[in-house]
Amino acid sequence: MTGLLVLVGTLVLAVPLGFALRARDGRISRRAESDLPAEVLRVVDPANPITLVQLTTTFCAQCPQARTLLRDVAAHTDGVTHAEFDLTDHPGIATRLGVLRTPTTLVVNSSGTELLRVGGVPKRASMLAALEPHLPA
């Protein structure tokens, strides 16, 4: 009987948890302008107004999906380029960035300042809308 209650309780909690975690995907947050660690700055392209720095790990199941989308956004948007930084062997950098999950994408300008941060697999439409004010007209 206890087992049945635990089973039902677990599933009743897991369903909204799943929807909540799904809804969090692609959420964009604005950053207080802060300097990035030098290792991350190395992948930023100063020739482009915006670099989308995708943070990954070896064990990240959704990162290939995020990579496909970001590459496509970069290919179809003037002034935007895509880069990756693997945090698997750099837990110190992950801590400094305050990143706990991957994929996380940093939207960085040409002078290396982080403007926006996108958690999870980005959503194309909201991402393009958020990038627009930072791109040349």
Add this chain to the structure above:
Amino acid sequence: MSLNAPVDPRGPRFSAWMTTVILAVVLLTGWWRLLAAQTVLFAMCAFISLKLNPWGHVYRAVLQPRLKPSSEREEAAPLRFAQGVGFVFTLVGVIGYATGLTTLGVVATAGALVAAFLNAAFGLCLGCEMYLLLRRHTPVFAHDRPQ
């Protein structure tokens, strides 16, 4: 084919549903020997090869030929990592049930069930996403990367 070759992502989803059913049966019956078998299965997949997963063979033999071919492939490393997370939960569960700490057994099994269910129903792999968080609190991962 290498041991870590990318796989058709629908295979692991099917496997996660089977794991969900097994863990649900364990919760209903308290049959800890079944949980022990699941623990061994997780360990084999995580530490040896995903090819040892019998559900993968069932998927390829029975389901895959009936489905549309898919060019989508998923990397093996996150999948093996997820099996390792499952292993830790079910191992604690077995220890709990087998030593009479039934509450510990039930809680750990419920934890494993949440992870397996989220994977099966939503395609979410919490352990994979939270690798950085897990690593921060468990230094063992620094030395325990499947190559």
